[in-house]
Every structure is written in C-alpha cells, then in structure tokens.
Amino acid sequence: MDALFGPEDAAAWIAVPGPDDDKYSRGVLGFVTGSARYPGAAVLGVEAALRTGVGMVRYLGAGRPTRLVLQRRPEAVTAPGRVQAWVVGSGHDGGSLDQLTAAALDAALADPVPTVLDAGALERVTRSTGLRVLTPHAGELGRLLDREREEVLADPAGAAREAAERFSAVVLLKGHTSHVADPSGGVLRVQSAPSWTATAGAGDALAGVLGALLATHAHGLAANPGAVAPIAAAAAVVHGLAARRASRGGPFTVLDLCAELPAVIRELLGG
Ligand SMILES: NC(=O)C1=CN([C@@H]2O[C@H](COP(=O)(O)OP(=O)(O)OC[C@H]3O[C@@H](n4cnc5c(N)ncnc54)[C@H](OP(=O)(O)O)[C@@H]3O)[C@@H](O)[C@H]2O)[C@@H](O)CC1
Numbered sequence: 001m002d003a004l005f006g007p008e009d010a011a012a013w014i015a016v017p018g019p020d021d022d023k024y025s026r027g028v029l030g031f032v033t034g035s036a037r038y039p040g041a042a043v044l045g046v047e048a049a050l051r052t053g054v055g056m057v058r059y060l061g062a063g064r065p066t067r068l069v070l071q072r073r074p075e076a077v078t079a080p081g082r083v084q085a086w087v088v089g090s091g092h093d094g095g096s097l098d099q100l101t102a103a104a105l106d107a108a109l110a111d112p113v114p115t116v117l118d119a120g121a122l123e124r125v126t127r128s129t130g131l132r133v134l135t136p137h138a139g140e141l142g143r144l145l146d147r148e149r150e151e152v153l154a155d156p157a158g159a160a161r162e163a164a165e166r167f168s169a170v171v172l173l174k175g176h177t178s179h180v181a182d183p184s185g186g187v188l189r190v191q192s193a194p195s196w197t198a199t200a201g202a203g204d205a206l207a208g209v210l211g212a213l214l215a216t217h218a219h220g221l222a223a224n225p226g227a228v229a230p231i232a233a234a235a236a237v238v239h240g241l242a243a244r245r246a247s248r249g250g251p252f253t254v255l256d257l258c259a260e261l262p263a264v265i266r267e268l269l270g271g
C-alpha cells in the first residue's frame with residue numbers, strides 16, 4: 001500500500017488534553033540530543049516539541065547544550081526521570097560523545113518506550129528496543145543500507161520500505177516528499193513542505209514534533225503499534241504546514257517554523 005497522507009489525516013493524531021489531565025498523563029518526552037559540536041540541534045528539537053504540545057520535556061545532555069536549552073526554554077527539566085517517549089541522536093556524530101551523553105543514550109536505547117532515532121543515533125538501531133521511528137535523510141539512509149545516496153533518491157519508497165523491514169522499525173525518509181514506511185510494507189507519502197525547508201536544523205525540529213506526538217499517544221501505542229506510522233506521517237504534515245506558514249513564499253529560519261507550530265495544531269483541530 002502506498003498512500004498520500006494529508007492534513008485531514010494528520011488532524012486525527014493530535015492528542016487534546018482533557019480536564020483530568022496533568023503534565024504526566026499528557027506525556028513526558030525525553031531528549032538525548034546535541035553535543036559540544038552541535039548544541040543547536042538540542043535547542044531546536046526541544047523548542048519544536050514544546051510548541052507542538054507535550055506534558056513535559058526532559059533534556060539530558062552535556063553542559064553546553066544543556067545551558068543553551070535552558071536559556072531558550074526554562075520549561076525544560078534537566079533532571080533524569082521517567083519518560084513516555086525519547087528523541088535521540090540529533091546533533092550527535094556517531095563516535096565522539098561525552099560520557100554523560102553516551103550513558104544517557106545507552107539508557108534511552110534500552111528503554112522500551114517509543115523512540116525517535118535521528119542523525120548520529122541511526123547507526124545504533126540494532127542496539128535499540130521497543131517501537132522505533134528512524135528519521136534519516138537520503139544520505140543517512142544510504143549509509144544504513146550500504147548504498148549510494150543516489151540509489152535511495154532513485155527509489156525512496158523502496159529504500160524506506162527495505163529499511164523498515166530490515167530494522168523492524170518505522171522509517172521516515174525526509175525530503176521534498178517524505179516517505180513513511182511501516183515494517184509491514186505500507187508507505188505513506190507527505191508533501192506539505194515548501195522547498196525553502198531545505199535548511200540546516202529543519203530535521204532537528206521535525207524530530208521534536210514527532211517526539212511530542214509519540215509521547216502524547218504513548219499509552220495507546222503498546223496496544224496499537226500500527227499507529228506509529230500515521231503518527232510519524234502526521235509529524236511530517238505538521239512540520240510541513242508550519243514551514244509553509246513561516247515561508248509565505250520566501251525564506252525562513254527553523255525557529256520561525258517552530259513559532260508557527262501552535263497555529264498549525266490549532267487549525268488542524270478546527271480552531
Ligand atoms: N544547528 C545544529 O546544531 C545543526 C546540527 N545538525 C547535526 O549535524 C550532524 C550532521 O548532520 P548532516 O546531515 O550534515 O550529516 P551527514 O549526512 O553526515 O552530512 C555530511 C555530508 O554532507 C556533505 N557536505 C558537507 N558540507 C557540504 C557542502 N558545503 N557541499 C556539499 N556537501 C557537503 C559531506 O560531504 P564531504 O564534505 O565529506 O564531501 C558529507 O557527505 C547531525 O548530528 C545533525 O543533527 C544539522 O541538523 C544541522 C544543524
């Protein structure tokens with residue numbers, strides 16, 4: 001099955017808090033992202049998640065990214081504790097992680113809650129557990145499959161499907177058209193973003209949007225793992241619509257995109 005997934009489909013995957021909810025029942029999203037080399041990726045993911053809507057963000061990382069995250073978002077909690085979903089790997093570059101971040105990453109990968117594996121964490125997929133979403137761009141997916149980037153671009157749906165089956169994970173292959181492949185063989189296509197979205201850090205924000213949607217649906221996912229793929233597609237739609245609002249036909253920054261996320265969520269909910 002190969003289907004186009006649009007805003008009407010995405011609207012069904014926004015969790016609306018009720019009067020009995022508190023921050024924990026809404027869902028806590030943990031981040032192990034950012035590094036001394038790429039601290040900005042941590043800031044962008046946390047910003048995107050908080051603006052998508054989540055009960056709480058826990059951020060675990062080295063001193064420099066932690067300071068920058070807190071400077072931008074004092075709402076983030078930097079103490080360890082339980083979470084309902086993780087985002088890991090944005091702003092990591094495989095090999096050289098500080099000890100604290102490496103230990104937090106190992107713990108997150110061993111935690112059975114839904115986990116987004118981005119950038120530097122993609123290569124750890126075989127060491128991870130539970131429901132996983134991989135968020136590679138074409139170059140990263142090529143490395144995972146031991147292929148050239150051009151081969152991935154020639155058949156993006158096929159490459160995403162192959163990786164989903166090989167790693168038993170949902171694969172969100174990013175691009176002008178994003179392809180979300182389920183291990184059972186289905187592929188959802190998302191096309192909401194303008195080409196101005198091809199800018200550094202946009203993928204770090206996408207991981208935050210997706211993490212927020214997973215954390216706020218986490219209690220239902222164990223019984224319904226098939227929901228992970230539409231949630232991943234919904235994240236791509238929300239991210240793309242926010243990019244379109246930020247762009248209005250011209251360039252924008254990733255923080256501009258993040259600033260549009262609440263309005264996108266509101267519109268999808270019919271507000
Ligand atoms: N603000 C932040 O903190 C941000 C942090 N980020 C974080 O950075 C990490 C790495 O992510 P990434 O996508 O760059 O990794 P990757 O696929 O290995 O790409 C490397 C490939 O690119 C190529 N290349 C480089 N320069 C090029 C050029 N001028 N023109 C053409 N090609 C060029 C280079 O080719 P080479 O120079 O080796 O020939 C190599 O093949 C990751 O953790 C991510 O989260 C990003 O999200 C950005 C914002």
Ligand SMILES: Nc1ncnc2c1ncn2[C@@H]1O[C@H](COP(=O)(O)OP(=O)(O)O)[C@@H](O)[C@H]1O
Pocket residue numbers: 136137174175176177178193194195196197198199200201202203204205206239
């Ligand atoms: N030509 C394009 N048109 C629309 N969206 C794009 C285009 N190119 C990239 N994107 C989107 O921009 C983001 C880029 O993510 P990524 O490649 O991981 O960059 P980074 O690691 O710098 O954040 C993804 O969400 C992707 O879908």
